[in-house]
Amino acid sequence: NIIATNDGGSANQTVVITPEAKITICHHEGGKPKATMEIPISDWAKHQAHGDSKGKCLDKPIAKINSPKNGHQSTNSTIAIKGKVTGAKGKQQVKLLLNGVAQSFNYTDGSISANIVLKQGQNIVKLTATGADGKSTDTITITYKPTKQSTGAAPPAKGGSPPKKG
Numbered sequence: 001n002i003i004a005t006n007d008g009g010s011a012n013q014t015v016v017i018t019p020e021a022k023i024t025i026c027h028h029e030g031g032k033p034k035a036t037m038e039i040p041i042s043d044w045a046k047h048q049a050h051g052d053s054k055g056k057c058l059d060k061p062i063a064k065i066n067s068p069k070n071g072h073q074s075t076n077s078t079i080a081i082k083g084k085v086t087g088a089k090g091k092q093q094v095k096l097l098l099n100g101v102a103q104s105f106n107y108t109d110g111s112i113s114a115n116i117v118l119k120q121g122q123n124i125v126k127l128t129a130t131g132a133d134g135k136s137t138d139t140i141t142i143t144y145k146p147t148k149q150s151t152g153a154a155p156p157a158k159g160g161s162p163p164k165k166g
Helices: 041-049
Strands: 002-006 009-013 022-027 035-040 062-067 072-074 078-086 094-098 106-108 111-117 121-131 134-144
Touching: 022 041, 035 041, 062 121, 078 094, 078 121, 078 134, 094 111
Parallel strands: 062 134, 072 134
Antiparallel strands: 002 009, 022 035, 062 078, 078 111, 094 121, 106 111, 121 134
């Protein structure tokens, strides 16, 4: 209650002070990491003007194939793939494709590993992570060139004759 008094008497008035409503924003400041914060709604215009967005900050997912490197050449048909994803909430938001076909893989705390079987020639491996703030894909090309295989028959000895029949 506020009581005001002057020569003419006094008056009693009840005043309720209501704090200004707040909103949650994702604050972007230069090269610093994004930060979720609450601000008075009257401050929104200046935050919006420098690129902030309403709501909590979301992490843009990142997918990265660490091994093998792009352009790798292999003489083995089976190759180990290792990678890392961030910003995806679990294995169900991660895909590993070989030439457009989904591959099985191990997933632990954002690390992925798989052994895949290559086709002869060029192979395209894609690792994709999907999260609340979008999608990220890393793509590499692996070329599989098998070594020349023996026919299984031993060649004749130099200077000798082929084995006799019978």
